[in-house]
Amino acid sequence: MNLPKAELHLHIEGTLEPELAFALAARNGIELPYADTEELRRAYLFDDLQSFLDLYYGLMAVLHTEADFEELADAYLARAAAQGVRHAEIFFDPQAHTARGVDIGTVIEGLGRALDRSEERHGVSTRLIMCFLRDESAESALAALDAAKPYLHRITGVGLDSAEVGHPPVKFREVYEAAAALGLRRVAHAGEEGPPAYITEALDILGVERIDHGLRCMEDPELVSRLVRERIPLTLCPLSNVRLRAVDILEEHPLGRMMAAGLMCTVNSDDPAYFGGYVGDTFHAVHEALGLGPEQLRELARNSFEASFLEDDEERRAR
Ligand code: HPA
Ligand code: ZN
Numbered sequence: 001m002n003l004p005k006a007e008l009h010l011h012i013e014g015t016l017e018p019e020l021a022f023a024l025a026a027r028n029g030i031e032l033p034y035a036d037t038e039e040l041r042r043a044y045l046f047d048d049l050q051s052f053l054d055l056y057y058g059l060m061a062v063l064h065t066e067a068d069f070e071e072l073a074d075a076y077l078a079r080a081a082a083q084g085v086r087h088a089e090i091f092f093d094p095q096a097h098t099a100r101g102v103d104i105g106t107v108i109e110g111l112g113r114a115l116d117r118s119e120e121r122h123g124v125s126t127r128l129i130m131c132f133l134r135d136e137s138a139e140s141a142l143a144a145l146d147a148a149k150p151y152l153h154r155i156t157g158v159g160l161d162s163a164e165v166g167h168p169p170v171k172f173r174e175v176y177e178a179a180a181a182l183g184l185r186r187v188a189h190a191g192e193e194g195p196p197a198y199i200t201e202a203l204d205i206l207g208v209e210r211i212d213h214g215l216r217c218m219e220d221p222e223l224v225s226r227l228v229r230e231r232i233p234l235t236l237c238p239l240s241n242v243r244l245r246a247v248d249i250l251e252e253h254p255l256g257r258m259m260a261a262g263l264m265c266t267v268n269s270d271d272p273a274y275f276g277g278y279v280g281d282t283f284h285a286v287h288e289a290l291g292l293g294p295e296q297l298r299e300l301a302r303n304s305f306e307a308s309f310l311e312d313d314e315e316r317r318a319r
Helices: 018-028 037-042 049-062 066-082 094-098 104-116 118-122 138-154 169-181 196-204 215-219 221-229 238-243 255-260 279-290 294-306 312-318
Strands: 005-011 085-092 125-133 157-161 185-190 210-213 233-236 264-267
Touching: 005 066, 005 210, 005 233, 005 264, 005 279, 005 294, 018 037, 018 049, 018 066, 049 094, 066 085, 066 104, 066 118, 085 104, 085 157, 094 104, 094 125, 094 138, 104 118, 104 125, 104 138, 118 125, 125 138, 138 169, 157 169, 169 185, 169 196, 185 196, 196 210, 196 215, 196 221, 215 221, 215 233, 233 255, 238 279, 255 264, 255 279, 255 294, 264 279, 264 294, 279 294, 294 312
Parallel strands: 005 085, 085 125, 125 157, 157 185, 185 210, 210 233, 233 264
Antiparallel strands: none
């Protein structure tokens, strides 16, 4: 599925393939608790978001130097380009690295080295979005935003990820206000495992322009009407929803119903190294499992550019 498209929901740490994890572990003298890449891949049997996050944050221990982050991002951009991605808005989790003693500058400059060469090397334009860990404190999020201040020229926006339930958007009101005052765009994960009310809060209290996931809006018809009326983009990740058990099987994913309801849907890969596919694979999978035809796939691709943070002229060039 090589339709030109933008990817708007992609955690760069979630593109760490087992082969690269072992290579970086060897380079940095780190012992992984898995015998080989096959054993690691076999560990990717998740019950829910938390069981995924435990493995995911553990494996990040291999990322240390600017070169590590550069290699990670460059590998993603090459794979994405091969699947038709022309523009990528890339999430990263600064707190997951600073908590391990890795400086935020190492993370941003390392990723930045790959992003700087991306258009020339891969034909992919990029934006960087720093996410706050919602299961950490609001003070910690404010400290992360403060630490990012020397690098704001590289950062387009802020997001909110990690364990959702019990950590409502309102907890981050102050840091989102501070981000807005710095001219940053705002998005947030909401309604993946958390209730529809978290989607409303993210819109009304955090002022987000897009909802990441948003799957559970379907439980609240009034919220669906609002999202349709206000044309709020949802960055859905169908393969992630299956692997993290938000839906049982892909054939039961509500994407087709959501599009039919008039919601502005995009499809994305979330954490492709863990969830079994990059975004082209995801387009292919929803075509096969949900019977989405060429016109619907084109709508998803069109939406991805429209919902991006590209300026109009850049958007036309990327399409
Ligand atoms: N949800 C929340 N946090 C995450 C995810 C996700 O799907 N992927 C990486 N961090
Ligand atoms: Zn995500």
